[in-house]
Amino acid sequence: MSILENDLLIKNAPVQLTTFESGNEMAAMAAAQINYHIMGYFPITPSTEVAQYLDQMKTRGEHDIKLIPADGEHGSAGICYGASATGARVINATSANGFMYMLEQMPVQAGTRYPMVLNLVTRAISGPLDIRGDHSDLYYALNTGWVIITASTPQAVYDMNIMALKIAEHAKVRLPVIVAYDGFFTSHQKRKVHYFEDRKVVQDFVGPCPTEYPAIRDPKKPVTIGAHMNGDDLLNNHYQQSQAMYAAKDVFNEISKQFEQISGRSYPLVDLYKMEDAEVALFLLNSAAETAKDVVDQLRKQGVKAGIITPNIIRPFPSEEIRKALRDVKSLLIGERADSYGGNGPTLTHEVKSAIQEDPNNHTIVLSRVFGLGGKDFYADDAEAFFNMALEALNNGFAEKPFDYYGQYTGKEENEIKPIIEPQYGDVYNSGLIEISPNEETNSLKVKVPSLRSLTSKPNRFAPGHGACPGCGILSGLELFFKGIEGDIVVLFQTGCAYVVTTAYPHTSHRQTMMHNLFQNGPATLSGTVEAFLELQRRGEIQISENTTFVMVTGDGGMDIGMGSAIGTALRNHNLIMLEYDNEGYMNTGSQMSYSTPIGHMTSTSNVGLAQKGKAFHHKDTAQIMAATNIPYVFTGSEAFPQDLIKKAAKAQWYAQNVGTVYGKLLITCPVNWKTEDRFGTKVVEAAVNSCFFPLYEVENGTTAITYNPEEKDKKIPLTEWLKFMGKTKHLLKEENKEMLTDFTNEVEKRWTKLKIKNENPYL
Numbered sequence: 001m002s003i004l005e006n007d008l009l010i011k012n013a014p015v016q017l018t019t020f021e022s023g024n025e026m027a028a029m030a031a032a033q034i035n036y037h038i039m040g041y042f043p044i045t046p047s048t049e050v051a052q053y054l055d056q057m058k059t060r061g062e063h064d065i066k067l068i069p070a071d072g073e074h075g076s077a078g079i080c081y082g083a084s085a086t087g088a089r090v091i092n093a094t095s096a097n098g099f100m101y102m103l104e105q106m107p108v109q110a111g112t113r114y115p116m117v118l119n120l121v122t123r124a125i126s127g128p129l130d131i132r133g134d135h136s137d138l139y140y141a142l143n144t145g146w147v148i149i150t151a152s153t154p155q156a157v158y159d160m161n162i163m164a165l166k167i168a169e170h171a172k173v174r175l176p177v178i179v180a181y182d183g184f185f186t187s188h189q190k191r192k193v194h195y196f197e198d199r200k201v202v203q204d205f206v207g208p209c210p211t212e213y214p215a216i217r218d219p220k221k222p223v224t225i226g227a228h229m230n231g232d233d234l235l236n237n238h239y240q241q242s243q244a245m246y247a248a249k250d251v252f253n254e255i256s257k258q259f260e261q262i263s264g265r266s267y268p269l270v271d272l273y274k275m276e277d278a279e280v281a282l283f284l285l286n287s288a289a290e291t292a293k294d295v296v297d298q299l300r301k302q303g304v305k306a307g308i309i310t311p312n313i314i315r316p317f318p319s320e321e322i323r324k325a326l327r328d329v330k331s332l333l334i335g336e337r338a339d340s341y342g343g344n345g346p347t348l349t350h351e352v353k354s355a356i357q358e359d360p361n362n363h364t365i366v367l368s369r370v371f372g373l374g375g376k377d378f379y380a381d382d383a384e385a386f387f388n389m390a391l392e393a394l395n396n397g398f399a400e401k402p403f404d405y406y407g408q409y410t411g412k413e414e415n416e417i418k419p420i421i422e423p424q425y426g427d428v429y430n431s432g433l434i435e436i437s438p439n440e441e442t443n444s445l446k447v448k449v450p451s452l453r454s455l456t457s458k459p460n461r462f463a464p465g466h467g468a469c470p471g472c473g474i475l476s477g478l479e480l481f482f483k484g485i486e487g488d489i490v491v492l493f494q495t496g497c498a499y500v501v502t503t504a505y506p507h508t509s510h511r512q513t514m515m516h517n518l519f520q521n522g523p524a525t526l527s528g529t530v531e532a533f534l535e536l537q538r539r540g541e542i543q544i545s546e547n548t549t550f551v552m553v554t555g556d557g558g559m560d561i562g563m564g565s566a567i568g569t570a571l572r573n574h575n576l577i578m579l580e581y582d583n584e585g586y587m588n589t590g591s592q593m594s595y596s597t598p599i600g601h602m603t604s605t606s607n608v609g610l611a612q613k614g615k616a617f618h619h620k621d622t623a624q625i626m627a628a629t630n631i632p633y634v635f636t637g638s639e640a641f642p643q644d645l646i647k648k649a650a651k652a653q654w655y656a657q658n659v660g661t662v663y664g665k666l667l668i669t670c671p672v673n674w675k676t677e678d679r680f681g682t683k684v685v686e687a688a689v690n691s692c693f694f695p696l697y698e699v700e701n702g703t704t705a706i707t708y709n710p711e712e713k714d715k716k717i718p719l720t721e722w723l724k725f726m727g728k729t730k731h732l733l734k735e736e737n738k739e740m741l742t743d744f745t746n747e748v749e750k751r752w753t754k755l756k757i758k759n760e761n762p763y764l
Contacts, residue, residue, distance in 0.1 A: 014201040014262055016194040023157040023186040026193055027093065027119045027179070028053035030161035032063040033199035034206055037088035040079025042070045042561070043592035043605065044098035045131045046183040047121035051093060052592070052604045059609025065091075069593055069605065072520055072561035073098040077105035084114040084176075085225055087215035089165065091116065095183055096123035097518055099137045101561075103144070109176050110145030111241060112226055113213070115168030116176045117161065118146070122286075122337075123183040124374045126518060128505065129495065132375020133183030134337035135285060139347050141178055141315075145241055147248045148315035151181040152271075152286045154191045156312075159265055166206045166255050172247040174213060178315075184375060185287040194263070205262060249316045269318040271310040274300060275325050278307030280390045282383065283322075283334040283352060285310065288372065292383035299387060306387055314348065319355035326356050326364050331394035333367045333386045335406070345403045346370060365390075367399045369406040376407060417506045421463040424511045426545065430486050431458050434650045444700045445654060447647045455483045455646070459511070461491075466509045467501040471671035471678030473685065474498045474581050477639045478553065481579065481666065484649025487547025488512060490529065494522035496556035497588045498581060519554075519561040523569035523578055526552040530574050549653050555581035555668070557594035559622050566663070570629040573660035577652050580622065580663070583670040591673035595620040598693070599747070600740045602728040603673070613737055614729075618747050626663040627699040633662045635698040635707075640686035644696055644707050651698070667694045675727025687722040690715050692752040697759070704758035719745050 021029070027050050031039070041051040057063055070076035073094055084090045094102065099120060109116065122138045124130040141148060147167060151157040157179065164177040181187060196202055214223045229237060249269065256267045271289070274296050275281065282292055289310040299306040309325055309332075311318055326332060336346040343350065349368040356362045367389055372378050385406070393399040433455065435448040449455075461482045468475055474497055482489070490513045493499035499516055502509040517525040530550045536542045554562060559580050566578055585603050586592040593606040598619045602608045606615040627634045633655040637645035645666070652662040667688055669681040676684055688694040689708065696708040710716040720741070723729040732741045758764040 013264060015197045016263070017197050019193055019195065020190050021154055021193050022049075022188050022190050023151065023154040023181050024049035024121065024188065025053055026154045026158035026195070027161055028057065029195055030158050030202070031065065031091050032057050033196065033202040034089070034162070034165060035063050035199070035203065036065050036091045038066050038068065038080070038083035038090045039092060040068045040070050040076040040083065040090070041092055042073045042076045042094070042098060043586045043589045044073065044095050045589050046123060046133070046187045047093040047095040047098070047119060048589050048592060049187070050119055050121075052590070055605045055607050056609075059607045059611050061611045067605070071563065071595065073101040074105065074520075077102035077109070080116055080118075081105060081109050081114065084109065084116045085112070085216055087209065087211060087213075087217050089116075089209055091119070093119040093121060095121045096125045096131070096137045100125055100140060101520060103140060106141070106144035106146060108226070111237065113174045113241065113244070114176065115165075115174055117164045117168060118176065118178050119157075119161070120178050120180045121183045121187045122180055127516075129516065130374040133185055133187075134373045134375060136338040136373070138180050139338045139340070141180075142347060145175065145245070146315065147173065147175050147177040147245065147313070149177065149179055149252070149313045150286050150311065151179055151186065152290055152310065154186060154189075155193045155265070156267070157181050157186065158193060158195055159259065159263065159267065162202055162205060163252075163255050163259055163267070167248060167251055169206075169210050170251045170255070171210075171212075173244050173251050175241070175244055175248065180286070182287040194265075201262065205259070245316050249313070249318065252313055267312050268321075269311065269313055270321040270325060271312055272325055273308040273310070275307035275309060275329075277305055277328070279305040279328070279330045280387060280394055281307045281309055281326070281329045281332050282386050282390070283309045283332060283348070285314075285337070285348070288335060288337070288378045288383075291378055291380060292386070295380050295383040295387060304387075304391070317351050317355070319351070319358070322352060323355045323359050323362070326362060327359065329364050331365045331367075331390040333369060333390040335369050335371050335386055337370075337372045339370045349403070365393045365397075365399050366402065367393055368403045370404075371406040382407070420507065421509075421511060424459055425488050428459055429488065430547070431455055434484065434486060436650055436654050444703070445651050447650050449484065449643060449646050449650060452483070452642050452646070458483055461489065461511055462502060462509045463511055464509075465507070467504070468497065469670075469672050471669065471676075471681050472497070472501075473639060473668040473670070473681050474555065474583070475502070477581055477666045477668050478579075480639050480642055480645055481637065481649045481664070484646035485549055485551075485653050486650075487549065488545050489549050489551055490533075491515075491550075492517065492522055492526040492529070492552045494519050494552070494554045494558045494562060495588065496554065496558055497583070498553055498555060500588055519558045521565055522552050522554055522558065522562055524565045526550055526576055527569045527572065527574040530576050534575075547657075549656055550576040552576060552578050553581070554578065555583060556588045557586040557592075557596065560595045560620075563625075566626070567629055570626060570631045570661045570663065573631065575656050575660060577656045577662040577664065578626075580665045581668040582622075582665055583668045583673075584619075585670070585673060587670050587673055591670075596622065599744050600729065600732045600737070602731070608731050613731060613740055618744075621751065623663070623665050623699075627704075630702065631661040631663060632659040633698065633700055635664045636694065636696055637664060637666050638685045638689055638694065638696060639666070640682045640689060641696060641708055648698060648707075651700070673728070676725055680725060684722070684725045687717060687725060690717045691719045691722040691748070692716065693719060693722060693748050695752060695755055697755060703762045704755065704764070706755060706759045719748055
């Protein structure tokens with residue numbers, strides 16, 4: 001880093017430093033300097049890094065923000081709303097389907113007029129699933145009542161985050177604000193950035209936290225928040241909200257000028273590049289506009305009067321400024337990274353058209369193109385193609401195709417994708433070697449399974465060629481479980497590593513039917529599939545094998561965000577298996593902390609440093625939670641004990657086909673994020689079982705039975721023997737962390753003791 005010369009900015013300006021950072025890093029930097037009170041968050045790519053950076057900063061004592069990990073984005077939005085209703089300063093970050101999940105809460109926050117700042121790191125929304133950047137999530141935000149400002153560069157992300165809070169808290173606005181920037185383009189690409197050396201400069205700029213509006217600050221001064229309204233009241237409420245939104249335009253201008261005084265950087269409502277005499281122009285949001293500026297320079301050298309319009313705010317929409325900028329423009333192409341299906345053009349296209357329609361002297365030809373969906377790159381050549389389209393329309397005097405997509409191509413029949421692997425079904429998955437018989441006296445099943453060697457003739461459910469990390473235990477654990485399942489399966493994978501590494505268009509590693517849905521809805525989705533199959537079969541419209549089993553596979557924290565759906569499915573008792581591979585974190589998004597992460601374990605959002613020592617609370621006992629729903633069969637399993645797991649798989653299939661819902665939990669190694677050697681995967685989970693951290697047991701029709709007792713086998717080991725295997729827990733073995741280790745050890749022993757008592761008493 002180097003100190004900027006003040007004369008490069010403005011005279012007597014606060015000292016700024018120069019660094020090379022990404023948009024996510026600068027969003028975190030701004031939040032830390034402001035020192036918000038609360039951040040409720042849930043990890044989702046590509047916004048996750050904001051929380052990760054803030055957690056790292058907190059371990060170094062660089063801010064006092066209370067970081068609250070939610071059970072899902074809907075929960076994170078609730079945390080933020082509850083905190084803002086107390087008058088606290090609140091920040092959040094999300095993307096794509098995470099934003100969609102919290103969408104219900106967005107108008108609540110705006111309608112009750114509680115300010116906060118949300119970084120929306122824009123990304124394609126599912127389906128199909130795509131984690132790269134476009135604006136399809138952003139367009140759902142347009143009608144939520146939030147002020148929306150846009151940031152084209154990491155510098156703008158930092159600056160806009162500082163301005164956003166001041167806008168949100170302004171007396172004329174008092175609305176929550178979204179800072180939207182492009183996922184992976186702006187969020188992850190490092191650029192030269194200036195930031196204030198002294199965070200007091202930032203805090204002085206945003207000012208003290210306001211206290212004049214109603215909030216839950218003092219129980220002796222009670223307030224009612226969110227009272228329901230009749231039509232007249234609601235109309236008045238929304239009118240006031242609308243007025244506040246339009247006031248945000250002038251407030252943005254006012255605060256932008258104030259920010260320019262201390263930073264030397266200007267953010268007008270609309271950024272105009274070479275628009276002073278432009279005859280042909282592009283309207284682009286965020287990072288694409290940066291790419292197109294070089295093309296404008298080239299066209300200008302060729303005598304073409306080209307320019308670019310980029311709004312820095314889209315709610316409220318800067319109609320007047322856009323109308324003025326387009327007064328003499330003869331041809332305009334509006335490029336948008338989202339569509340409004342069936343609307344003959346995306347949302348901002350219609351808003352620009354509406355703006356210029358109010359000028360009777362404006363005769364601009366307007367073209368609209370949807371581009372860059374799913375993070376498809378936008379190069380200078382693409383910007384040049386856009387200008388050529390606009391020039392062609394100008395020469396013709398009209399737009400031959402006012403609306404279209406750009407960059408798509410039509411497939412050719414001769415290039416039709418052919419299956420690479422042959423699907424397998426029916427008898428190939430029937431070994432005939434597994435025997436199951438109900439025992440009416442014990443209200444349990446008697447299961448006889450052959451040796452593992454005998455079952456190797458059953459083909460794998462996954463074909464070779466998946467993309468899992470070396471040493472990943474997911475697919476080996478699932479394959480072992482499926483050895484105990486006879487016949488066909490229909491399997492649903494929630495989003496997570498197991499899904500991502502086995503299914504990427506146009507290829508799939510699944511030999512049998514597989515479908516995908518998001519974390520929070522997998523069990524509900526598969527329950528609908530099961531019931532549809534059964535109803536179609538009842539009506540004689542389809543025929544399915546009697547041995548077909550429906551399995552939902554979850555993991556990577558899916559039993560956090562998906563817990564409500566799982567419990568609802570269990571209470572309805574559908575004929576299916578919910579199988580969780582527990583790798584103790586949100587591994588598919590970068591090893592963030594989940595509720596299954598044990599206390600003290602290091603993740604990317606529970607870092608280890610002077611100020612904190614990994615996760616601060618104990619892991620969730622999902623198996624016991626699901627057992628409390630009174631489903632017929634719950635079990636835990638490990639690939640380190642194959643016969644035990646195969647036997648439980650056979651039981652699970654019988655109960656799912658004949659009684660109702662089954663839940664199973666497999667402990668799975670993640671060498672990359674557990675920081676273990678690839679070759680030690682089986683040893684690590686075996687040690688977890690022998691230390692009683694992950695006991696092997698089943699709850700069959702309400703009766704608990706321990707299926708492997710390390711004490712009886714004289715194989716019980718101290719918890720530290722398991723922790724030694726993993727780099728993520730080495731700090732727990734140090735003397736200074738003895739208290740946390742003792743707490744962890746006592747909790748494991750307490751749960752193991754309770755389990756033994758349940759094992760001994762069928763009524764518990």
